[in-house]
Amino acid sequence: MGGHSIETRHLTKQFGKFVALDALDLRIEGSKCVGFLGPNGAGKTTTLKMLTDMLFPSSGECFLDGISVQKDRKRALEACGVLIESPEIYPSLTPRQALEMVADLRNVPVAEQKIRIPAVLEEVKMSDWADKKVGKFSKGMKQRVNIAAALVHDPPILLLDEPATGLDPRGMAEVRDIVRGLKKRNRLVFMSSHILPEVTDVCDEVALINHGKLLFYDTLDNVTAKFSHGQISVDVNFVHPLSDADVAAKVASLPGIVRVEQLDPRRLRLYTPGGPEEEAKILRGLISAGLDVVSFQESKSALEEVYLSQISRGD
Amino acid sequence: MGATIPASGVSVPEGTTPALTSPASHIQVFRLARYQLRDYLLSRRFILMLGIVAVLGVILTSVIGYYRPASLLGTSDNFYNQIWAGAVTVVIVFAGVIFGGDAIAGEFQNKTGYFLMGLPVKRATVYSGKYVAAFVSSFVALVAFAAILLGNAAFYFGTGAFTVAFLESFLLAVVYLLALLGATFLFSSMFKTSTYAVLVVAVMFIFGFSIVQALVAGLIKIEPWFIISYASPVIGYPFDATIPAHMVTVTSMGPRGHTTSFTSYNPTYAEGVVIMLGYFLVTAILGLLLFEREEFT
Ligand SMILES: Nc1ncnc2c1ncn2[C@@H]1O[C@H](COP(=O)(O)OP(=O)(O)O)[C@@H](O)[C@H]1O
Ligand SMILES: [Mg+2]
Numbered sequence: 001m002g003g004h005s006i007e008t009r010h011l012t013k014q015f016g017k018f019v020a021l022d023a024l025d026l027r028i029e030g031s032k033c034v035g036f037l038g039p040n041g042a043g044k045t046t047t048l049k050m051l052t053d054m055l056f057p058s059s060g061e062c063f064l065d066g067i068s069v070q071k072d073r074k075r076a077l078e079a080c081g082v083l084i085e086s087p088e089i090y091p092s093l094t095p096r097q098a099l100e101m102v103a104d105l106r107n108v109p110v111a112e113q114k115i116r117i118p119a120v121l122e123e124v125k126m127s128d129w130a131d132k133k134v135g136k137f138s139k140g141m142k143q144r145v146n147i148a149a150a151l152v153h154d155p156p157i158l159l160l161d162e163p164a165t166g167l168d169p170r171g172m173a174e175v176r177d178i179v180r181g182l183k184k185r186n187r188l189v190f191m192s193s194h195i196l197p198e199v200t201d202v203c204d205e206v207a208l209i210n211h212g213k214l215l216f217y218d219t220l221d222n223v224t225a226k227f228s229h230g231q232i233s234v235d236v237n238f239v240h241p242l243s244d245a246d247v248a249a250k251v252a253s254l255p256g257i258v259r260v261e262q263l264d265p266r267r268l269r270l271y272t273p274g275g276p277e278e279e280a281k282i283l284r285g286l287i288s289a290g291l292d293v294v295s296f297q298e299s300k301s302a303l304e305e306v307y308l309s310q311i312s313r314g315d
Numbered sequence: 316m317g318a319t320i321p322a323s324g325v326s327v328p329e330g331t332t333p334a335l336t337s338p339a340s341h342i343q344v345f346r347l348a349r350y351q352l353r354d355y356l357l358s359r360r361f362i363l364m365l366g367i368v369a370v371l372g373v374i375l376t377s378v379i380g381y382y383r384p385a386s387l388l389g390t391s392d393n394f395y396n397q398i399w400a401g402a403v404t405v406v407i408v409f410a411g412v413i414f415g416g417d418a419i420a421g422e423f424q425n426k427t428g429y430f431l432m433g434l435p436v437k438r439a440t441v442y443s444g445k446y447v448a449a450f451v452s453s454f455v456a457l458v459a460f461a462a463i464l465l466g467n468a469a470f471y472f473g474t475g476a477f478t479v480a481f482l483e484s485f486l487l488a489v490v491y492l493l494a495l496l497g498a499t500f501l502f503s504s505m506f507k508t509s510t511y512a513v514l515v516v517a518v519m520f521i522f523g524f525s526i527v528q529a530l531v532a533g534l535i536k537i538e539p540w541f542i543i544s545y546a547s548p549v550i551g552y553p554f555d556a557t558i559p560a561h562m563v564t565v566t567s568m569g570p571r572g573h574t575t576s577f578t579s580y581n582p583t584y585a586e587g588v589v590i591m592l593g594y595f596l597v598t599a600i601l602g603l604l605l606f607e608r609e610e611f612t
Contacts, residue, residue: 054432054611074435078337082433088426092357093350098430101350105434107338149430153335 004065004079004156004188005029006051011060013046013212020046022212023060028205031186033179034217035193035203039311043212044192048084048161051190052077064157078106081150084161086143091135095126095145098134099152106153113152120148123178139166147178158182160191164198176202200303208310215310224302231258231271234279235299239292241265250289256282269299337435347436347444348451355414355452364413364456371402372463379467391472392554395481399464400551403488404544406460407495408520410453415499416516417509418445419606424509428611442606446500446599453492461485483553487588491547494591495520497598498543504605520544538562538580543594545580549587558584 006028013021021043028034038044049055051062053073062069067076089098096117103113121127124144134142143166150158163179164172172195179202182189193199199206200220207217216223242251242265251268252260256278259271272278283296300308337343355361375398379387387394419442422428431441468476499516506512524544531539539545552558559581566576582590 049611052433054429056608056610074337074340074437074440077433077435078335080433080435084433085426085429087429087433089430090350090354090427092354097350097353101347102434104346104350105337105343105436107335146430150433 003029004031005063006157006159006188006190007063007066008047008051009061009063011047011050011062012058013043013050013055014058020212021050024209024212024214026207026214026217028188028190028207031183031188032204033183033189033191033202035191035199035206035220036209037193037196037199037206037307038209039194042209044209045085045161046212047209048159048190048192051159052080052082052084054084079155079157081153081155081158082160083146083150083163084159086139086165087146089134089142089145089149091133093134094131095121095134095148096130098145099149102149103152108153116152116154120151123151124148125174140168140171143167144171147175151178156187158187158189158191160189162192162194164193164195172198196301196304196307200301206303208307210311220303223306231273232275232279232302232305233299234270234272234282234296235263236268236270236286236296237294238266238268239294242268242291246291250291251286254282254285254289266294340437340440343436343440344443344447347431347440348447351445351448352451355448356455360413361452364410364452365459367409368406368456368460368463371406372460375402376463376467388471391468391476391478392480392556394468394471395464395478395484396551396554398467399461399481400484400548400554402464403457403460403550404491404547406457407453407488407492410456410492411495411499411520412513412517414449414452415496416503416513418449418500419504419602420506420512421503421509423507423609423611432611438607438609439603442500442504442603446496449496449500450493453496454489457485457488457492461488480553484550487550487553487591490588490591490595491550494543494546494594494598497595497602501598501602501605504602504609532578532580536578540582540586540590543590546582546587546590546594549582549584549591552584552587 006026008024008026011021011024011026012019024043024047036044036047046055050057051064051069053069053076057070062076064076065079069076089095093101099117099120100113103117108116118127118130121130124147126141126144126148129137129141134145137145143163147163150160160179164175167175176198179189179191183202183204191199191203203220205217205219206223208215208223218226242262244262247260247262247268251257251270256272257270258273261269261271263269270282272282279296279298283293286293286296338346379398387397417424422431422441422445428441465476465481468481499520502516502519503512506515524542528539528542528545531537531542548559561583562578562580564576564578566574569575
């Protein structure tokens with residue numbers, strides 16, 4: 001364990017009468033990636049901005065490595081790489097100069113800058129643009145430079161607010177690779193996102209908030225085990241259209257199936273209490289019943305089921 | 316981030332990487348100013364500023380060269396008093412508007428502030444770093460303007476152009492620049508939209524202060540010592556044989572036997588310098604306090 005930590009104590013933010021974040025108590029430590037999940041407007045950015053002293057809490061306090069952000073932002077942020085709200089970089093600077101600025105302000109020795117800066121620019125695939133002015137870059141390119149800026153001093157803690165914002169699909173995949181790389185090197189990553197596959201893909205733990213309230217914070221495995229007590233749905237496509245009689249006789253009667261929904265003549269959605277073995281058994285059953293299955297896939301990930309059920313409960 | 320990237324520092328075990336200690340704040344101020352300055356010097360606004368200086372220089376040079384007014388070309392003191400002392404405040408006001416007007420407001424509007432605020436820097440460091448960069452940029456413009464006037468003076472007065480009085484006046488102009496930039500930074504930190512900030516700063520410095528100054532002196536009949544532009548004539552004092560009287564009252568007989576008196580004020584030398592330094596200090600403190608409380612929403 002790295003011993004690094006991110007903590008919020010009773011963190012609250014009000015905008016006028018509106019409570020954007022309501023007494024958030026969260027303590028994250030060790031080396032892992034924690035996904036900070038929630039729908040738009042849930043309070044993710046608000047939380048991250050208070051963790052970096054961009055916003056002031058209405059009450060409560062934040063700590064990075066035990067140092068109060070509100071009392072000493074300078075020291076608290078030394079351990080962090082920060083990317084919040086897709087910032088802009090001074091347009092006349094090049095990515096290399098912008099990263100030099102960050103490295104200078106963070107005291108990265110010049111000799112080390114000579115190695116780190118090209119390396120992180122390569123990491124975010126911006127080497128070819130290293131000496132062009134940022135002013136004319138696209139949103140995605142700027143975001144890549146922003147990611148590089150958060151990594152340039154090789155920080156033990158990363159606070160990332162929807163880092164994949166503005167990136168193309170390949171860029172999103174690259175961000176995931178970067179985060180996975182950070183995990184391998186035992187960094188502590190706190191990353192907000194509303195992209196569930198991204199979270200499932202790279203995070204070890206998830207914290208879910210909605211309407212400024214924390215719904216849960218646990219490991220991904222525990223979360224899916226604890227909250228998906230309902231059902232998993234599986235979408236199945238067939239070569240031939242199925243009649244109602246076929247559905248009743250050959251599908252609904254299979255053990256493990258709770259409910260069947262016919263989406264269109266060649267497509268069914270099956271509900272099952274779940275488990276991989278159960279699903280495999282159902283697939284075998286369909287085939288032995290003589291049905292030609294084209295595809296068989298969970299319609300939502302386990303996290304998505306949890307997410308949707310938890311979010312809708314709050315509304 | 317793969318293993319291809321060398322980790323920072325000496326070989327520390329993974330996961331226990333110590334955080335880099337950030338430099339002392341005063342060092343950060345100058346490091347930040349350096350990059351800010353690079354941005355300024357490569358930007359259109361600097362070219363605009365130099366353009367204004369060049370246009371002013373060309374107009375002054377050609378008008379003086381063509382008409383050669385005797386009153387002006389008697390002594391270098393006369394020359395500087397009438398040409399430099401007035402025009403330099405215009406250059407300083409332009410510099411203030413161009414480099415200071417959106418300095419803080421722009422950080423919010425352009426979202427460049429979010430880039431800086433993720434770094435281990437105090438808010439005061441950001442404010443001061445930007446101030447230093449704006450000051451240096453303006454100073455370069457001021458030097459360029461001084462060089463044009465010195466060149467003109469050298470043409471008419473030879474080595475007699477390089478006087479201690481000019482140096483003294485230049486230093487006073489620098490103090491005025493400090494004060495004026497302080498005030499523009501304060502205005503700039505009151506807004507989160509650059510256009511408003513620039514507009515308010517420009518209107519205040521081009522009309523606002525002089526109107527208020529005239530009103531205060533003319534109607535309320537007190538000395539407008541709290542108006543920054545009131546101090547600016549001090550820049551010309553090194554060229555005066557006698558410094559203008561502190562208070563001048565002109566009384567005139569009105570149509571039906573009414574007497575009206577009009578009082579105008581001139582700052583004393585010391586007063587002018589104190590006003591300028593006072594403006595610098597007060598606006599710097601207020602601006603810093605304001606910025607310290609601003610949120611990046
Ligand atoms: N400056 C602000 N003034 C008023 N309301 C705000 C402000 N910033 C955010 N909010 C509100 O706070 C809530 C949380 O916003 P945010 O933290 O940005 O959500 P998220 O990042 O989870 O999408 C939203 O309802 C948003 O409208
Ligand atoms: Mg957000």
